[in-house]
Every structure is written in C-alpha cells, then in structure tokens.
Amino acid sequence: MNKELEHNFVELLEKHQNIVHKVCRLYTNNYDAHNDLFQEITIQLWKAYPKFRGDAKFSTWMYRVGLNTAITLYRKSKRTINTQDFNGVEFKIKTEDYDDTEEEQLKILYKAVHQLNDIEKALVFLYLEDKDYREISETLGISEVNARVKMNRIKTKLKTILNP
Amino acid sequence: MDELDLLKKDWNKDDNKYPKLTYNEIYKMILKKSSSIVKWIFIISLLEFAFWTLISFLLKGTKSMEHYDQLDNDPIFISLVVIGYGILAFFFYMFFRNYRRISTTDSAKVLMENILKTRKTVKQYVAFNLIYLVITTFFALYISLNRNEVILDQIEKAAANGEAFKFYAIFIILVVLFLAIAIGILLLFYWVVYGILLKRLNRNYKELKKLEI
Structure with a gap:
C-alpha cells in the first residue's frame, strides 16, 4: 500500500x-x-x-x-x-478530584462493568462515549428499542452489584 | 445520580490517563500480522480444501485402486468423479464469496453472521466429503465383491467351505469400521478446533440474538 x-x-x-x-x-x-x-x-x-x-x-x-x-x-x-x-493496568486516576466514597464507588463500578458480558460491555462503552441509541443499535445490529431495554437491564444489574 | 452517569463523569474526565503511543510505535503495529479468528478460519479452511483434494488424489494413486482401472470407463464412476470436482469448485467459490463479505465495518451482528456463514460453507463441504467417502467406499466395495478376481477367488474358496456368509460379514464389518474410525477422528478434530476458535463468537452471537426476542 x-x-x-x-x-x-x-x-x-x-x-x-x-x-x-x-x-x-x-x-x-x-x-x-x-x-x-x-x-x-x-x-x-x-x-x-x-x-x-x-x-x-x-x-x-x-x-x-x-x-x-x-x-x-x-x-x-x-x-x-x-x-x-483489574488494577493491573496502571491508569493515572487523579484521586484528589474525588472524595473517598466516590472514588471507592468508582472502583467498584469499574469492577462491576468488568463482570458484564462482551455485548453488555459494548453497550456500556457506547453509552459512556455519549452515543445515542440510534448509533448503539446500528453499531451492534439490534433494534433501537432492544438497545434501550438492554441498557436499562444493565443499569439495574449494576445497581444490584453496587447495593446488594 | 445514576451509577452509569457517575462512571461517565469519570470516563470522560481525563484523557491523559491512557498510554500515549507515538507515531513510530503505531507505525510498527500496522506492519505486524493479525491473529484474529477470521485469519485462522481462512487458513484452516484452505487446509481443509487442500486435505480433501489431496485425499482424493492419494486414493486414486494407491495400488489397490489399480484394480479399478477398468472402472475408468464405468459411467457411474466417471459421473461420481465429475460431480466431485464440480462440487469442489462450487464450494470453493462460495467460500471465497462469503469470506470477502466479512467486513469489520459492518454491524457486530452482520459481521458475526458473515463469519458463521463462511464457516458453514466449509462445514457443508466437509459433510459432503464424508457422504461422498461413504458412497464411493460402498460403491468400491460392491465392485470388489462382484468384479475383483482376487476377491472372487476367495469368495469361491469360502463358499466351498460353507463360509461365504462369514466372508461377506467380515469384509463389510471391516469397511464400516474403517469408515467409522475415519469419520470419528475427523469429527473430534472439528469439535476441538472450532470449539476453541468459535466459542466466544458463538456466545456473543447468541447474546445478540437473545436481544431480538
């Protein structure tokens, strides 16, 4: 080339x-x-x-x-x-920006996201990147409605992991 | 606040927390070879085509097949050979067509479907070969029992001893056993190789399909 x-x-x-x-x-x-x-x-x-x-x-x-x-x-x-x-990758998170509880929560959150399956991670990724449901559905090849439903389920799932 | 929104806040906060690769580091990467499953599927598929083509040549070249030289003019035998090559060409064409359709810029679902479709072509080709192997073996068996002089001699001898049935039974059981072992080994190979290679893809494809219900 x-x-x-x-x-x-x-x-x-x-x-x-x-x-x-x-x-x-x-x-x-x-x-x-x-x-x-x-x-x-x-x-x-x-x-x-x-x-x-x-x-x-x-x-x-x-x-x-x-x-x-x-x-x-x-x-x-x-x-x-x-x-x-998970902590194997050393990302330089600036801890002074957070109070302790928020930092702790974020740690658990990242850990929780890592427990999701590959498809759920893809949805979370696009959501975090601020993509709308149309783009999420097009990227994965599912309908917009299903993308929304799945996203809500993931949110509930994360909530349960955080507040058992 | 929503858990994910909390995460989002952090996610977009500081882009400097990621490693920063230089131009040269990225340039070196594009020169490296991919180890994606598509590449492996392509290589293994080509090997499968080569394997089956080789098998048919080897079978034709063996001494035992020389007995069947007389068959070269047999219309059934000729049509089996022609059909065999025609079908090889057809599957080869289908395989390449499907392979070329695999594109990382499609949606995840379409990409997975195209990969599975490419696999399916090779799978069908192998299934065809196994059936073809069974048919030609039985055809050869039939011919041997009827026309091969060495075997006819032995049948006569066996018949003289009243063991004709035993002779047929042993002969057929040996052939069936050979086929069963050959097919068994191939299926085991398939199960292992593709089981490892496609486990993740199949799992994710199922997950996407599940969302459609």
Whole structure:
C-alpha cells in the first residue's frame, strides 16, 4: 500500500488513539492484554482503512471496527488469559478530584462493568462515549428499542452489584 | 445520580490517563500480522480444501485402486468423479464469496453472521466429503465383491467351505469400521478446533440474538 495512505492513517490513529485505549480498558484487565488488543484493533483498522470514506467521521468508524475486533475477532493470547487483576493496568486516576466514597464507588463500578458480558460491555462503552441509541443499535445490529431495554437491564444489574 | 452517569463523569474526565503511543510505535503495529479468528478460519479452511483434494488424489494413486482401472470407463464412476470436482469448485467459490463479505465495518451482528456463514460453507463441504467417502467406499466395495478376481477367488474358496456368509460379514464389518474410525477422528478434530476458535463468537452471537426476542 502506498506511503501516503500509511502516513495519513498512522497520523489519524495517533490523534484518536484514546478511543482504542478505552475499548481495551473495558475488555482487558492487565497491561499485556491491553497492548495485545490494541495491536489487533490497530491492524484491523489499517486493513479496513483503504475502504474508509470521508463521509463517516474517523472516530465513529473507529468505534465500529474497535468494538467488532474486541467482541468478535480478537483471540486472547495465551499469556493474557489467567489474569483477573483489574488494577493491573496502571491508569493515572487523579484521586484528589474525588472524595473517598466516590472514588471507592468508582472502583467498584469499574469492577462491576468488568463482570458484564462482551455485548453488555459494548453497550456500556457506547453509552459512556455519549452515543445515542440510534448509533448503539446500528453499531451492534439490534433494534433501537432492544438497545434501550438492554441498557436499562444493565443499569439495574449494576445497581444490584453496587447495593446488594 | 445514576451509577452509569457517575462512571461517565469519570470516563470522560481525563484523557491523559491512557498510554500515549507515538507515531513510530503505531507505525510498527500496522506492519505486524493479525491473529484474529477470521485469519485462522481462512487458513484452516484452505487446509481443509487442500486435505480433501489431496485425499482424493492419494486414493486414486494407491495400488489397490489399480484394480479399478477398468472402472475408468464405468459411467457411474466417471459421473461420481465429475460431480466431485464440480462440487469442489462450487464450494470453493462460495467460500471465497462469503469470506470477502466479512467486513469489520459492518454491524457486530452482520459481521458475526458473515463469519458463521463462511464457516458453514466449509462445514457443508466437509459433510459432503464424508457422504461422498461413504458412497464411493460402498460403491468400491460392491465392485470388489462382484468384479475383483482376487476377491472372487476367495469368495469361491469360502463358499466351498460353507463360509461365504462369514466372508461377506467380515469384509463389510471391516469397511464400516474403517469408515467409522475415519469419520470419528475427523469429527473430534472439528469439535476441538472450532470449539476453541468459535466459542466466544458463538456466545456473543447468541447474546445478540437473545436481544431480538
């Protein structure tokens, strides 16, 4: 493939890489797995890039390929299977911004989200990214009504985990 | 406040908490090879096509098949061979058509369906081969028992001893046993390979389908 295409792609991805990191954050729970998934999503994005047309936003297009890779294409490599340690990835959360209870709640919340299944995680991810139900339904290939119903169920599920 | 809204507040708060990869690090990544299940399905499928084509060639090349040279002019045998190649071409075409339809920019559900469809083509091809194997084996068995001189000799000898039935029984049981073992090994292989490969995809596809009800 030609150099210009390569250059454009890498530049765009460098700029929008947080989207991929966020997907990895939800779907993996340690540093190695995070990197592994990041790499696979990057390869899939690159493979799909020649067909990318400017009519969609690059970031919107990334959500789709990123989630599809995480839900469908990605095979966990051997070295990443056994770890359940969510704190393995050291994100620099600025603790001074929160009071203790909120921080504690967030920790439990992230842990709870990690217990959801792959599809539920995808819904949560798009919700956190402020996508509307139309986009959620289009990305996953389900109806808008079902996306709403499922989202409400996930909220209840999280509530139960937090307030048993 | 809703639990998820609390999470959302934090989620979008500070983008600097994620690792920051440089241009060069990302560039190196696009040169690496994918290890996605689609790639594995593609490789394994091609191996399956190769395996079955090879098997048919090997069978034709074996000494025992030389006895059947006379069959080359047998209309049933010729039509079996022609049908075999025709169907191989058909499945090969279908496989590539389905494979090319797999696109990561489709919705999750369509993507999963296309992957499963590609798999199904290969599965049908293998099923066809197993049936084909059974039919040709029985056809060869029938021919052997009727036309193969060595075997006819033995049948005569057995008949002279009053053991014709025993001879037929052993002959047929051996063939059926051979088929059962061959098919058993193949099915076990399938169950293991695709079980591992498609476990996650099947689980997520079911979950999406469940939402439709």
